[in-house]
Structures are given as structure tokens and as C-alpha cells.
Amino acid sequence: MTDAISPLGAVGRPVSIHTDDAAKARLKGRYRTETWFKWLGAAAVALAGLFLVLLLSTIVTQAIPALRQNYLTLPIDLSAAKVDPAKLGEVNYDAIAQEALTAKFPDVTSRQDKRLLRGLISTGTGVFLRKDIAADPGMLGGTVDYAVPLDDFADLYLKGLLADVGSDEAISTSVTPSETSGDIDLTFGDDAMLALARGHGATEGENGMLTLTSGASSLLVAFNGGTVKLTALSPAANGTVIAKGTVIEALDSTAPAASGQAFLRVIETPEASRKISDKVIVWLDTLKSAGLIESRFNSIFFFTGASREPELAGVWGAVVGSFLTMIVTLAIAFPIGVSAAIYLEEFAPKNRLTTMIEVNINNLAAVPSIVFGLLGLAVFLNFFGMPRSAPVVGGMVLALMTLPIIIIASRASLRAVPPSIREAALGIGASKVQTVFHHVLPLAMPGIMTGTILGMAHALGETAPLLMIGMVAFIVDIPGGFTDPATILPVQIFMWADFPEAGFQQKTSAAILILLLFLVIMNAIAVILRKRFERRW
């Protein structure tokens, strides 16, 4: 830009303070500041966007695994010897399912291992089985293939969330076992295994001996129809390696496996820092390779109530509780809010009472939500003796909280209706009330609805005041009415986020996703209402 001016200076005008070199430098500096400032602003907006993307992507990636649940199909013996059709209520269905599972692994004998094995399937199996038998008595009398939900650890492992597992790699040397079960020795044809073990955190001992402790990765060797876990390796004569190992699944024979016949699987996460043992991993992989495990849409999560067991926990109870609470909130806040807005905007004289009401409403909009919870606790619960944890009380508290939002939005919407409408109605003889209710209110309705929906969306995501009135209680049943104990979606999220079980982390994210989905739907309705029906005067 300065170039355009400088020739003029050359033609004869004296070089002024606006065109000399210092001025050029100054101008350059000013433009640089300008660019900086602009980019700073853009960076601020981008940062806000980045935070949003980060937040949503974290939650979505965590939530996706919770949408599916792994089921194990077991041949369950429901013959009359096991299940007496006359006494269906007294049968221990859990034991029957566990029996079917242990039958799959005949070489698991110790008490400890059996308990571990039984823990593979969910503790809710018996309940599901009983319910399904009650629904379909035709299952009785024989052995049926029945899919039972897996326990949360097994489920998380199969989803790849508990341990890093490498793929099976063929061992390019021969492997000779000494026994078929128990603690055995394995002889490897070359010393490649030593380097491998070192690379996976084995501890060096005397004479080049390497120990694989629970702090190192697990090395599993699968051959001859069984699996051996390596515990220690030491170099032997002729460049071979002798390894000590524990058999997890019994081998068929002690015949040496030729090169390429044995497979090595590395579980990268050390056993000490994961919540699933090598045994369980091997069992699950066996079941999986037998095609008995199938991943299904997680209907338990969507259609049941809360539970302490991650694999049995569902959001339906919380969704119903939220719905009931929102009905109460809407039923109270909408009529009162709109009426108050109508009065303040259309009828109220300018006096001290109305000024006070207006100041009050603006202040209420800024009161922290938890204070409304304290109000609910002191007034509704302790003074009026209403039930704790009930949607009706939650709805009332949220209604008081939403009221200012609805009033402010409704007033803005009523104010937007031009005075000519009112004057025309009054001019043809309508009373003030008729003017407002027959003409002004219908025209303001889209705006009022938009404001109400946004207020309700705000109320739906609110948590703190409901903690105060006891909606944080652990409630398994799905609430059936407005006075039943219930919990609501945000509080359920809060509670699950606090549970230590790993499985709840995904459940929490999935519940957040459901909550956000509801919010998106409500906001979309508000936007559509505004776009389609709102008139600009």
C-alpha cells in the first residue's frame, strides 16, 4: 500500500511524517498487530471448537463398546432331572448354567480355577434363564442351546479393552514338551525365544536364565491342542532353549511340535496390571474360536434398570424417571411461566410490586442450581413431608429452576408481537383479556414454545438440585408413578461415574450419549419451531 503513495512523494511533495521510512515501519507494525489480533480471535474460536470435538469424541469412542454385549452359547440341561416343571421357582438356574460351562472345560479341576471359570458368565444368568423359561415352557425337558451374557471383565476383554493381545505367530522351530499337564519343561529348537522374552520385560537371572514374572508380558505357546504359559527360560546345549511353563489347557501328547506347528501369543499388558488372568484369557479365546461367543446389540443396557453389576446395568429406569420428572416440570413451569409472562408484559401496571417481581425473576435466573436443591430439601421434603427420591418433588424443584427461563423467553416473545395487533383487536371491541388470549398469545406461541423447550432441555441435564432431594438413591425398579422412588439420567451418569468397576466407564459414556441424544432432539425441535413458525414483524 505504501508503494502507491511513495511515487507522489518523489514527484514533488515533501516527504511527510506519514510517508517516511519510520512511518512505513510503523504501518507495517500496525498491520502485523492487526493480523496477530485477528488470528488470536480465530484461535480462540478454534480452541472452543477443539474442546467440543475433544469432549464429544472422548465420550463417543468410550460409549461405542457399551452398545454391544458378548453372549456365550451353552448347551443347558433343562431335563426333568435338573428342572422340576412343577417347582420352577425353586430351581437354582445359576448352578445349571455354571454346570454347562464347567462341562466345556473338563480339565479344570481345582476349586480356585472352577470359581474363576464360573465367574465368566454374568451373575444375572439365572434370572434371565428363569424369565425365558417362564415365557417359553417349551424349553424344558431337554438340552437347549442358550445364550448367556458374559461377565463384565470377560466382556471387556473380548472387546479388547482389558489387555493388549498380539496375534498368533507361528514359532519357526520345534517345540518339545516334557508332560501334558502341570508344570512342564519345553525345549525350543533355537534361542530366538530368549531375545523375544527379553523384549517383553523378562527379568535376567543367573546363568542367562530369564524369568517371566507377573510384571512382564505373558508369553503363551499353543500347540498339540493345548496352551502353555512360559514362566522361565534358560539357554541349554546346542543352542536350544529350555523353558519352564505352566499348562493352562492340557496338551494331547508329548510329541514334539514341528517348526511352524506351535504358535506363540503375546499378551503385552503384564498380568499384574490387568484385571483378567491368563487362564481366563485362554478360556475365552478357546470359547471364541469354537464359535460359541457372539456379540449382540446390548438390549440389557437399553431396557433394564440399574444394577451393581456392570453387565446387567441399564438406563431404562433412569430414562423413565427423567421422563416422569420432566412431565411434572412441564406441567408446573409452563402454565405458571406463561401466565406470569402474560401478566408482566400485558397487564402489569408499573408499580413497586411488578418491579420487585422483575428483579426477582432476573435474580432467580442467576441463583446456583444447588440452592434450589436446598430449597426443595427444606421446604418440600422437610416442611411438607413429601416423599424422598420421587419424580414429583424433583419435577417441582426443576420447575422452580426453569421458571425464570420460561418467563424471560415468553416475555421476549410477547414483546415481539407488534402493538398494531393489540390496537386492532381493542378497536373492534375485544376486552383486554380477549385481545391477549385470542390474538397476542397465539402469535407469540412459537417463541414461547421454543423458550420452553430450551428451558426443559436445561432442566433435563440438571443434576445438582436432585442430589439434594435424594434422587441419588440406588434404585433397581423401574418407577411406575410420580411418587415412586426414581433416579434420573444425569444422576445415573453421576452415580455410574463413581463406581469403580471398569465396565461402568463405558456404560457411563453410553448413558451420556443417550442424554445428549435427547438434548439434541429437543434443541432440534426448538430450532424447527423457530424456523417454521416464528414470524418477523
Next chain:
Amino acid sequence: MVGYLVVLLLGLAAAAYWIGRTRAIASVNGDVARLHSLPGQHGMFLALFAAGPALLAIVLWSLVTPSIESSIIADRFSSELSGMGVPQVEAFIRDARAMAFGGLVGFADPTKEAAAALYKSVHATSSWIIWTVALVLSASGFYWAYSRIAQAYRARHVVERILRAFLIACSVVAILTTIGIVLSLIFESLRFFQQVPFYKFLFGTHWSPQSAFTGAGAEARAVNEDIFGMVPLFAGTLLITFIAMLVAAPIGLMAAIYLSDYASKSVRAVAKPVLEILAGIPTVVYGFFAALTVAPYFRGIGESLGLNVASESALAAGVVMGIMIIPFVSSLSDDVINAVPQSLRDGSAGLGATKSETIRKVVLPAALPGIVSAMLLAVSRAIGETMIVVMAAGLAANLTANPLEAVTTVTVQIVTLLVGDQEFDSAKTLAAFALGLVLFCITLSLNIVALRVVQKYREQYD
């Protein structure tokens, strides 16, 4: 029982509307023009008088009866309940009520069954009373209003007056809410200050109400006054708020400036919804994000730098709270910046200032009162925010200014003290109300100051 009564009354109201209409038309032999009020208004008049008083009576009844019934039960069984504390008595009455209405109870014993039987009979009596009262009110209201309907009767005026009274009543709900908040906080706080002197509460530096009682058992009720000092909570709240504002104020303000003065239409079409979504995400989601993603991340960074970062550090909670407040700051600042008249910008540009110079030297000074007020509102919001700090900040009250340590806040303590089954009249739970009162006063005064700043220093253009 009473549900049917309400339905019946609503049916009666519909019938009364129709009857009133018909009677009004009949009173002028179908010549509607001779009526003072429209037939529908006569109908409404009759319906209001037939159902209104009865419905009001039912509302009153349903508010009052539960406590009356409970007190009758507690009174009759006073000898059995004498040894119990407040929560046990409440649980007893709750169980009795549940048994009376066919619910499931954990442990039933003969006393509870007797109480349930009594409850049932008391409730039956009170239902009987409300049925009678409602029907009498309804019939007399109907009779009175019916006899009034005539050609010259000004039904419209009556109906409109009632309607206006209803509208006023609805507006007064806002005042009642404020009064309810203030009274409940003050009364409970006064009870607390009877046990703990308020200067010890306000200026004490030690907070550990979980060890509130010196002895054990029901009779050891001596409250240790020295463990209710709220200074550490207040300091923690301020620390987290400060961190939040360090994040939110620059980002929010710059975003507002960029969106109002620089951004093209298409950028604005994307950025505005982004900020709105950020504002619409429930705080519990931010809390989850802070506790499970941000806090471990900061901890990891701290470890790699050789710093010891607490897993519930003030930093994580503060930063996430700052993210939550960004849209709040930016939308308020946006309004304020947009309110600066275009002529000021044009004048500045005419003098040769660049856009950023215009903004920094003209627009921002002109908008300063509004921006200060927006920041104060944001601070008030951060102080009152609960879920993020409950999930991501600590529980132990450390008096520290180190953002890497765990601190606790006023709202966290309110939640910890009140969640779960507690006796309602212990110093511990009452302390929560005293904290609530402090919180309410702080946020209220911040809001008032914010309002005053705008009123006092706003430049009046044009």
C-alpha cells in the same frame, strides 16, 4: 381415591360450562346479542365456581395431609418411637405408609403393621373429609353461580377478574420462590449458628465436619465448634474459579470479538452453534470428562515433568469449568460488543485506525462496563457450579494456593454433607445450609454488582 375426585370435578366443570352457556342463551330466548356477556363467558363463570374452590381445597389438602397423618402416627406410637432418632422415626413412618398402600417393605413387624392399619384408617377418614368438603363446595358454588346467570349479569367481568388474579398469583410464584429460598436458608443456618458461633464458621481455617462429634452414641452430642471453619472451602472455590476464569475470560472474549467483528458469515454459521452446543452440554458430562480424561492427562504431564499432581487437582476441575463457561462469557460479551454503535467504529476507521485498533481503543473501552459485568456473572456462575467440582475436585479441605493440589469447594461440601441418609438436625447437615446461605449471598451480590456496574458506568450513545 382423590385422583377420581379431581377427574370428577373436571367433568363437573365441563358440564357446568355447557349448562351455563345453555342457561345464558335460554335467559334471552336465543337472542344472544341482548346478553351483557357472551354465552361462553357465562359458561366459564359457572364452571369456575363449580370446580375452582373444590380444586383449591384439594390442593391445600394434599399439601397438608401427609404431615398431619405422620404426626398422628408419631403421636399414637410415641411410646414405641421414643428411643429412636429422627431418621428411624421417618423410616418407620415411611414403612407404615408403604405397607398401608400395598408397597413392599424390608422388615415388617407387628408395630409397623399396627401403624400401617392406623395409617390406613386415618387416610380413609381424611379422604372421606376431602370428598365431602369438595362436593359441598362444588355444589354450593354451582348453585350460587347458577342463580346469578341472567341477561344483564356481567359474567365477563367476573371471569376476567379471576383470570387476572390467577395471572398475578403466577407472577408472585417468583417472589415466593425467592422468599422460600431465603427463609429456608436463614432458618436452618440460624439453627446451625446456635451450635457453632458464626465467627468460627466464617473465619475458622479448619474444616472436617465428618468428625463433628467428640463422642460416640446418641447422647454424645457435644459439637466440636472448631471444625466448621469455611475459609479453606472458600479459598478452594476461589482457586478453582480463578483457574476457570483464566481459561474462559480470554478465550470467551476473543471469540466474541472475532465473531462480532472479523468472522465471515460462513464462519459464524459454524462457530455460533459450536458455542451453543458447548453451552448446552450438561455439567455432569463436563464432570465426567474432567474426572476421567483431563485429570489423568494433567497428572501424566505433571509426572513427566517431575511434578506431583494430585489426581483430583484444582487445575483439572478449573480448566474444565473454564471450558464450560467459555460460551457464557462469549455470548454475554458478544451482546455487549454488538451494542456499541456502528458510528463509533466508522468514526475510528475514518481516522485511519485498523480494525484491531478500533476494537482495542474504541469498542472495548465503550463496552467495558458490560464486559466487566459479564465477567462478574461468569465468576458467579463458576462459584455456584456444582457437578464438575463434585466429580473432579477433592473432598479434603486443604488451605493451599497450589493448583496442582486437591482442594474442595463450597458446593462440593454441600453435596457431601447432604447426600445419603442423615439426621436432619445435626450440625453437619445444618452446616450445608449455612454454606448454601453463603453461596447464595455471594452469587446474589455478584449479580447485583454486575447490574450496578452496567447501570452506573454505561455510556449513553445517541
